[in-house]
Amino acid sequence: MSKLLVLTAFNVLLFSNGVLSCEEGGIAPNPEDCKSYILCLHGEEQVKECPAGLHYNKEQKICDWPANAKCMNNQANDPEKPTTPPGPPPPHGSGPYFAPYYDVMLKTAPKLSEVAEKTGQLDYTLAFVLGSSAGCDPKWGAEKDLDDPTILDEIRKVQAKGGQMIVALGGAAGPYLEHMCSTSDSLASAYMKILDVVKTNHLDVDVESPINLDMVNKALKKVQEERPGTTVSYTLMVQAEDYGLNPDLGVKVLESAKAHGVHVDIVNPMTMEFQGKSADWGDAVIGAAEAVLVQMKVIWPEKSDGELKRMLGVTPMLGQNFNRKVFETKHGRKLVDWANQNHIGLLAFWSIARDNGNCPGGGISPYCSSTTQGDLEFTKIFQGFKN
Secondary structure, eight states, X not given: OOEEEEEOXXXXXXXXXXXXXXXXXXXXXXXXXXXXXXXXXXTEEEEEEOSTTOEEETTTTEEEOHHHHTOOTTGGGOSSOSOSOOOSOOOSSOOOSBOOEEETXXXXXXXXXXXXXXXXXXXXXXXXXXXXXXXXXXXXXXXXXXXXXXXXXXXXXXXXXXXXXXXXXXXXXXXXXXXXXXXXXXXXXXXXXXXXXXXXXXXEEEESSOOOHHHHHHHHHHHHHHSTTOEEEEEEEEEETTTEEOIIIIIHHHHHHHHTTOOEEEEEEEESSSBOOSSSHHHHHHHHHHHHHHXXXXXXXXXXXXXXXXXXXXXXXXXXXXXXXXXXXXXXHHHHHHHHHHTOSEEOOBOGGGOSXXXXXXOOBTTBOSSSOOXXXXXHHXXXXXX
16 A cells, blocks of 8 residues: 655645545645645545635645746646746735725625625625634624624625625624633634635734733634635734834734744734824824834834835724714825835725715714715725725
8 A cells, every 4th residue: 555644834644545534734735736735624634725826835835826836736737837937925825905894793784795786896804703602602793603694695795706805803892702712722713713604714803902912823823824825914003193003902912923923914003093193184094004114124124115015904994083083085095095106915994884975074973984975985995006
């Protein structure tokens, strides 16, 4: 009996007479397809796709440019021959460039598929997955199961058109999944459950409350080891325009992520509710983003300015902010121009349900921006971001 052992970073896959026999957590190249890999999970052999245009690199154990991966499996039938010039690996995961927040728990918000139909916008950040009364069990808004059809059916409609979803965890309310899970292994399993149910490869951890940084970043590292190509972003609070991220709920989060070997693809400052010195709120939002880049350079001094900009996201709050500042459509245009000039990694905003002018001059509402604007005008403005 001929056997081939494929060694991985943390386990072994065993091929016996061409049949894969896997041990839990093992990972190996797919002998039939360069564009995917095989993961042993819950006793089953699961084929996982690399992001579009990438091949699985068995030496680096990442999804990589074809020329770097040097995969020869089934090349005769592979339309994506490794013609991409060798070079640095692409970003660890792939994801959308503009993904506005969609609050899945709002009862009277426009449906996701309706917004997609009106605007052509297919990529979204889904808010929020939390813990629940059951403990370390991820649920939408701490209440609805991940596969709740009222939510998941809308997601599937947009995904069927090519939409990509970022799943946001945490936020301003609890209970955080990161508080309800007691070990990094249980949290990693919860994260992977989210990826499987939603059918995405992008997790965003929104930190607005202290979390166990060691546990969370060990869990994220485990997910990236078991799911190559998983994109991890951190959405973090801004302290002030000329300061950047909050030191405890921002800088220390990223320092811990680096120390634990997490590949942070996007650092997404919440450019809202901070102290700004600029008279123009659009300038203040951009100033805060530039301050975050300075902080990122201290954390990742080995990266070029261009690489750091590709890691940067910016997420303002449309219209009225709680600090009485107003993010207007003119500020949105200014931000998009700056983002295009600097080739940053991601733009988003809070939120789709607020992207209308149904209450100009009113108070803060989850259902309107309280500023003068057209229906879904911010979405159309931000679609001008081409990365």
